[in-house]
Amino acid sequence: MIGRLNHVAIAVKDLAAATAVYRDTLGAEVTDPLPQPEHGVTVVFITLPNTKIELLEPMGEGSPIAKFLEKAPDGGIHHVCYEVDDILAARDRLKAQGARVLGDGTPKIGAHGKPVLFLHPKDFCGTLVELEQA
Ligand SMILES: CC[C@H](C(=O)O)C(=O)SCCNC(=O)CCNC(=O)[C@H](O)C(C)(C)COP(=O)(O)OP(=O)(O)OC[C@H]1O[C@@H](n2cnc3c(N)ncnc32)[C@H](O)[C@@H]1OP(=O)(O)O
Ligand SMILES: [Co+2]
Numbered sequence: 001m002i003g004r005l006n007h008v009a010i011a012v013k014d015l016a017a018a019t020a021v022y023r024d025t026l027g028a029e030v031t032d033p034l035p036q037p038e039h040g041v042t043v044v045f046i047t048l049p050n051t052k053i054e055l056l057e058p059m060g061e062g063s064p065i066a067k068f069l070e071k072a073p074d075g076g077i078h079h080v081c082y083e084v085d086d087i088l089a090a091r092d093r094l095k096a097q098g099a100r101v102l103g104d105g106t107p108k109i110g111a112h113g114k115p116v117l118f119l120h121p122k123d124f125c126g127t128l129v130e131l132e133q134a
Contacts (some may be wrong), residue, residue: 040058042112
């Protein structure tokens with residue numbers, strides 16, 4: 001079912017500072033900040049030869065990453081995103097296996113303009129999993 005690793009996401013309190021670390025200290029190619037109000041985050045993507053890093057900063061009230069950052073003020077790996085060929089078929093198969101799909105199960109459009117879903121970390125080795133339609 002899961003295919004390519006699309007990105008690894010790191011939640012941070014200060015997006016500009018984290019972007020500078022990747023751009024200046026690690027010499028990586030970074031995007032401009034991309035506000036994602038429907039997801040409650042602002043993101044920056046770091047393009048690597050074989051995948052991406054997604055830096056996430058909370059945006060607005062009730063950001064889904066706020067609590068994560070309360071527990072990890074320095075930031076940390078927040079989720080991994082795998083590509084799937086058919087996100088609705090993947091969702092239905094996962095639900096049939098008893099996995100928890102977050103939200104009402106309707107994919108939202110993610111930062112790449114593709115449908116995305118999230119799976120509960122408690123069902124996936126303590127790791128928040130994002131699925132993105134390839
Ligand atoms: C623009 C889209 C972009 C893209 O790539 O396209 C994105 O990636 S948007 C990313 C931000 N959006 C989301 O993360 C949406 C899905 N996330 C959620 O719905 C919540 O974050 C949730 C339900 C995973 C966690 O909710 P909350 O932070 O309120 O904490 P809880 O106390 O409810 O957590 C329950 C339980 O899970 C543990 N937990 C929480 N977050 C993570 C995590 N990132 N990785 C691993 N484990 C996590 C938390 O510690 C709790 O465990 P417990 O043992 O009960 O303490
Ligand atoms: Co993501």
